[in-house]
Amino acid sequence: MIKNFNFCIVDDDDIYQFTVIKTIKALNLAKKIIAFSDGEEALDFMIKNLHKDEELPDVILLDINMPIMDGFQFMEEYIKIKPKLGKKITIYMVSSSVDTVDIERAKKISEISDYIIKPIKKGELKSIVDKLIDEGNED
Template sequence: MNSNYNICVIDDDDIYQFTIVKILKSIDLDEKISLFSDGEEALEFLIDNLDNNEELPDVIFLDINMPIMDGFQFMEEYARIKPKLNKKITIYMVSSSVDPVDMERAKNITEISDYIIKPIKAGQLQEIMANL
């Protein structure tokens, strides 16, 4: 499995960020990890790197509930910049929410590959990365 993926985690929970980085390191997928605490930070990063595929993520793990710009707001803005991207980015919504409304809303956004309920496990991450 290629371990040279750019991985982006957008989540305001420091403990979750720490945990997912530890899991990624344990399965040798820690080559390039970008961490953002809200959707706005991550969106600015994407916009700043529109023409830089080396910096753009291959996969984004996106939380729903965050301050400033939540996951759904991020996805609205992402849809606007997606045509300008020269790289395919796979997005997974990762949330502790088991609300069927959130799950259905995520399912109806074509750019979201899947909805994963926290905590994400090493096996899930390995499978996701193997399928990229």
Template sequence: MIRKRPLIGIIDDDEIYQFTLTRIINHNKQAERVITFSDGEKAIQYLTDNKSINENIPDIIFLDLNMPIMDGWQFMEEYASVKTEIKKKVNIFMWSSSVNPIDIERASEISEISDYIIKPIKLEDVKIFFEKLETLL
């Protein structure tokens, strides 16, 4: 069976990280499509507007921790109320330059977060990540 490539969402206020990760994903043909959001609020609005359209809901979300307007923690709080209406599994990967053990521990305690990834992410890291991800999808 041929596996459909995932829809990937990137929630990050850093346009360079958005651009870099999108380029790596597209170059390696690891996604059907990549959608980006500059803050958690825009992403929650998108999920709310599209909750009944499964093909518009990302299979994977890369969620930055530190952002203006709505940070990663606030996004996860809002996502908890929206996810009950979403009819597909969404794998959320929190990514941050924070190596603070408190942040890493807090992320590990949220069942909806699949993993915590420390920035910067390199091409090799992305390739390894997607190889591991095959077992989750």
């Protein structure tokens, strides 16, 4: 597996952070993994690194329920800064919520590639990377 991709995990649940990071590392999927415990922290990081492509993530696994700024609020802000970003970023919404209200809402946001219900499985992480490679080849 080519360790070309920067992973970003935005989730306030540190146990979840621990398990996902551990899985990504075990599968050897990422070049770099960064983690934030709420949307605001992640947003601040992106704004600081607008043009630093090597710092910016290729993939964001975004939780919905977080303090300060939740997943949807983060998406609102992300859409605002997206035109300034020099890099294409793929966003997955990852939540323990099976609430259809949340799922429908996420599907309406075109910047969100898919909605994944926790716990995220190894196969799901692998296919995320496979898709990124395919898209890279198309470009």
